[in-house]
Amino acid sequence: MAEFDTFAPDYGKIVSESVRITGESSDYFAAYKADYVVRKIGLRAGARLLDYGCGVGLLSAHLKKRLATVRVDGFDVSKDSLNLVDAALLRQGTFTTNHGELADAYDVIVLANVLHHVQPEKRPGLLKEVSSRLAQGGKIVIFEHNPLNPLTRLAVSKCPFDKGVELLPRCETSNYFRRDGFEGLSRDYVVFFPRWLAWFRSLERSLAWCPLGAQYAVVAGRVRH
Numbered sequence: 001m002a003e004f005d006t007f008a009p010d011y012g013k014i015v016s017e018s019v020r021i022t023g024e025s026s027d028y029f030a031a032y033k034a035d036y037v038v039r040k041i042g043l044r045a046g047a048r049l050l051d052y053g054c055g056v057g058l059l060s061a062h063l064k065k066r067l068a069t070v071r072v073d074g075f076d077v078s079k080d081s082l083n084l085v086d087a088a089l090l091r092q093g094t095f096t097t098n099h100g101e102l103a104d105a106y107d108v109i110v111l112a113n114v115l116h117h118v119q120p121e122k123r124p125g126l127l128k129e130v131s132s133r134l135a136q137g138g139k140i141v142i143f144e145h146n147p148l149n150p151l152t153r154l155a156v157s158k159c160p161f162d163k164g165v166e167l168l169p170r171c172e173t174s175n176y177f178r179r180d181g182f183e184g185l186s187r188d189y190v191v192f193f194p195r196w197l198a199w200f201r202s203l204e205r206s207l208a209w210c211p212l213g214a215q216y217a218v219v220a221g222r223v224r225h
Contacts, residue, residue, distance in 0.1 A: 021151060022214075023195030026058060032191060033112055033143055033217075034062035040186070040219055041139055045069035047107040052130055053077075053114035054095065057085035063110075064089060075102060105135035112143040113215075115173065116165045123168075127176050134222045139184075140177075142218045144168050146189060152214045170216045182220035189213030 022028075043049070047070045051060045054074030064072045074095040076082055085095050094101055109130055118126055131140055145152050147167035156162045174187055188208035193200045207213070 021155065021194070029191070030058040030112075031062045033059055033110075034066055036143075036188075036190060036217055037063060037108070037110060037141055038066045040141070040217075041108055043067055043070050043107060047071070048073065048103055048105070048135075049108045049110065050075065050102065050106045050133065052109055052111045053117075054085070055081045057082075057089050057095065059110070059112050060089055060095075061086055064092070070107075073102060073106075075099070102133060104133060105138070106133050107135055107138050108141065109134060109138070110141045110143075113145060115142065115144055116162070116167050120166055124176055128180065131180065131182075131222065136222060139219055139221045140182075142173050142220075143190075143215055144170075144173060144218075146170070146211065146213055146216050148211045149214050155214075170211075170218065173216075173218045177218070177220035182222060184219070184221035186219045187216065189216045191215045 047067075049063060049067065049070050049072050051057075051063065051072060051074045054060050054076050055078070057074060060072050060074050064070070071093050072089065073093040074082070074085065074089070075097070076095075077097060079097055082095050082097065089095065094103075096102065111130065115123055115126075127140075134140060145156055145167050147153060147169055153167070156165065156167065170187055170189070174185060177185055189210055189212065190204065190208070191214040192204050192207055192210070192212065204213075
């Protein structure tokens with residue numbers, strides 16, 4: 001927790017520096033993830049979304065911008081990070097370090113580049129705990145760095161708060177949900193082209209099968225009863 005508090009004031013700058021090779025900033029990747037969530041999951045007005053591991057709220061802000069009628073809550077272990085969340089987000093939802101302040105049932109829970117910060121033996125337990133807050137028919141979305149991509153590994157090595165992390169292959173993340181009986185599992189590789197190849201980005205959805213994406217996304221649904 002103290003480590004993330006240390007990096008909180010310069011979080012966006014640190015991430016942008018580590019991904020400088022792409023020609024994009026941390027804001028670009030937050031917007032990319034928000035667009036993916038909106039595209040993959042239809043959310044009704046009044047739905048609730050939890051950004052678990054929200055940091056300073058970059059992704060939360062982009063999600064709220066695209067889902068104006070959805071309540072966006074956030075959880076993070078770093079109080080200093082939450083202190084930097086935009087005031088407009090704080091007015092419309094709960095951003096906290098306390099699980100007890102979160103809702104019991106969310107329509108969508110997003111974990112964006114969270115699991116690689118968790119020790120491997122603790123990942124299943126964390127996902128079970130987080131998934132217990134899904135409403136029936138709710139969906140969980142996991143974004144993670146793709147360890148098969150050499151440029152991703154380079155970017156991770158340059159990021160101070162990623163020092164010593166163990167990246168997850170896509171199959172590991174998918175298997176957590178297969179074992180727990182989730183339905184509608186989808187797995188996409190995402191983020192293929194840097195800025196100087198931006199004219200190819202319209203092809204990215206058709207490349208979701210290709211293990212060269214810089215990151216991947218796994219979407220799993222809680223079984224309806």
